[in-house]
Amino acid sequence: MNKRVIILILDSLGVGYMADAKNYHPQDVGAHTFHHVIDSNPSIEIPNFEKLGINQILQHPNLNKEIQPLASFGKLNLMHRGADSFEGHNEIMGSKPKKTYQAPFVENMMEVKSALEAEGYDVKIPDHDLPYLLVNDLVIVADNIETDYGQIYNVSAPLDHISFDDVLKIGKCVRKNVRVNRVIALGGENVTPNHLKNSIERREDGLVGVNSPKSNVYKKGYQVRHLGYGISPEHQLPTIAKKAGLEVSLVGKMQDVIYCEGATKRPGVDTENVMKDILQEMKSVQKGVIAATVQETDLAGHAQDSARYANRIQLVDNFLPQIFEEMTDQDLLIMSADHGNDPTIGHNQHTREKTYLLAYQKKCRSVDLGERDTLSDIAATGAGYLGLEQTENGSSFLPFMKRR
Known part of the structure; x- marks a missing residue:
């Protein structure tokens, strides 16, 4: 049988703050992304989300309460600390989150410098008042100044002067010698080494790093690889499926944050294009995994633009009938999010929120899947459905789904 698992993540579409936010994220107490987007946009129309059963989760007065849902439904808790897209996606794909620490790069700078030098790199600290590492006079290792304090270090490079493979080798050396959440190796073309150095800034909280938009790395030939702490793709659903001879497609932001050697990758940010790419992959993939992320919801959240957020949810809803039509009786569609x-x-x-869970098969009836411990239950269920070895983390909810 040609079974397929289709995973559709709406980035940041949370459904209520987690209980531990009171202690660790008090600024997030009261957060409920999906509910508040509807509150702010009472004319929102999401009939296909409603058909699947979203209001079994939201209990929002503006949505239809009488619809008999097509999908099984529930909520997922975050096992990773905080609320992070990279960790959230890797948890979704079956990784068990590891305990990281937070520290500005300056606290690890000398250890990283020694490690790079031991591998034969020329490493300088050009400015002790604005501390960062300059590797082979080209690559800058420093804080990521576009995210939360002390969680991510960037390895930034001018790709006209060094290959991305060589940048990635530097990034992997940094990764081996620090325990922060993430090391990001990135670079772009038409970026001079001097322009990169001139884009170094100190943030108000003291972090020092490249202002990536100012450095122009995103404008042409941008390449990036996220290196997470303690994350092994070998034990994630996409790699397990690929090694078993199945097809794997990663669409949108999913291909930015999940690594799977040999997977088909369809990068994209525009929601309409992401949804069209999902449909295209459904026409070509015969058996395996199609995993996609809609990113523009998260961008709207960062912009604090609830109208834009609602518009992006509606756009996804408009495409759902086409996805339903392309689905066979052997397909399993799982929809969720990575945080709020x-x-x-x-x-x-980001807000530390539970995520919604909708799992739809044409031949299964709707059941309440309850509140589950981890996002990894998505991957565990996908692996079980495809008859694969289990992922590192997660419990399958497949036994609760009943045939009609």
């Missing part, structure tokens, strides 16, 4: 980003909460960062 409530545009009404009063700050522009």
